[in-house]
Amino acid sequence: MKAVITVLGNDKRGIIYNVTKILAESDVNILDISQTILDGYFTMVMIVDIEKCNIKFEELQNRLEAKGAEMELNIRIQHKQIFDSMHNI
């Protein structure tokens, strides 16, 4: 099963490090990363494979959101299907 992680907020050091650390610890494999900075606004989209994730989806979501709150970023993870269904026929 695939999920999309999005990270939005003001750019600062260690964003990718902190997010990928949680993913590595949870056995979540990163399939694709796109990242850009628009006017100092950090935007990152990751497609990840959560098939072998060693914790529940909700727990992973809580860890990412908690890290987001700590770093003053909006970090979220959603099942990929919602994007597929809206943008692909």
Add this chain to the structure above:
Amino acid sequence: MLSYEGILQTLSMIDNQKLDIRTITMGISLMDCADSDGEKARQKIYNKIVEKAGHLVEVGQAIEKEFGIPIINKRISVTPISIVAGASADKDYVKFAEVLDRAARDVGVNFIGGFSALVHKGYTKGDEILIRSIPEALAVTETVCSSVNVGSTKAGINMDAVKQMGQIIVEAANLTADRDSIGCAKLVVFANAVEDNPFMAGAFHGVGEPDCVINVGVSGPGVVKTALEACKGAPFDVVAETIKKTAFQITRVGQLVASEASRRLGVPFGIVDLSLAPTPAVGDSIARILEEIGLEHCGAPGTTAALAMLNDAVKKGGVMASSHVGGLSGAFIPVSEDEGMIEAARIGALTLEKLEAMTCVCSVGLDMIAIPGDTTWQTVAGIIADEVAIGMVNNKTTALRLIPAIGKGVGEEVSFGGLLGSAPIMPVNKYNCDVLVNRGGRIPAPIHSLRN
């Protein structure tokens, strides 16, 4: 292939444009709960609702979190209670409403629809008792919604029922006068009511439906409005195409949530209702879409044309996005639940007569409209007759949720809070129609009902 822009667009729709799933509604048949002993019937009703819908809210919340899409309401619709309770010897069905209310609260849904009767051609004993019980049932319960179908294209209009519903609406208003007549906000009078409507207050689970089913209603006026902001000055062809594309995207989310809820609950998927449903929140208004198309205020000349195009484009875009489409499917125009409509009504741009014209081209009808508290029941019945006639002749569902605001008049407002919103009291034509509504009988079905 999923694009970066697509992902960010979806997030922006959810975060900034209020894209959400308006409701997951579980339809539950109560046909097998009928019993000659009312007490036993109510026990069976309670047990069945709790058994079927026990996990509805929990599953809805899980989908909401995993997909990152808000699901505003989880609701239940049941078989019209007049049919189920009719088998009992009870002379009053208020206790049936109370058991629905208790079951709804215990499973955690915010509304339960189906305190209903279908009388477009005539009354059964159960229908008579149910309709008489409506005002008290709505006054003593919080979550129960009631509806009565008084006309159809096939059967014509039951004018005895129209007359009675005029009286019932006024009585329901009086019984809840201390709460801005909120009883009437939970009461719908229909023509051509549909059996699989997921939206309240008019939802009930039709007799042709399966034992249990999941229906989903989508929303997204803010998404359509934002998409149209990029079409300034463009001809209608472009506007219609833009709405279609947006409606497709909105409905796809509805289809996804519906099939996921159906799978997790082990209940068949029924339909997605291709709807644009507003809320009183800023940025979630149908009126603002119409204004974006080019009106100074909703209600101005051109409103009906813009709404007709919007309604049609929503259906065309949505129909390909879902495997089964049903319910009411169209744009809703409930005055008190739409921030732009509230403003238009407040400044006098939107009148009752203009709303009546608008209901000819969209779903559903004269919805959540506050009228002066001293409006007579005969006038209420006259308004019902007009709206039901529009539904009958045009082969469409029309509905009325009129709120006579007891103790208040034009220039004042009623306020219900939450999704039901608030509404300025609109003036009503002051000339009487007493002789017309007192005739009773049935208006015959129109000639084009004979399609066989």
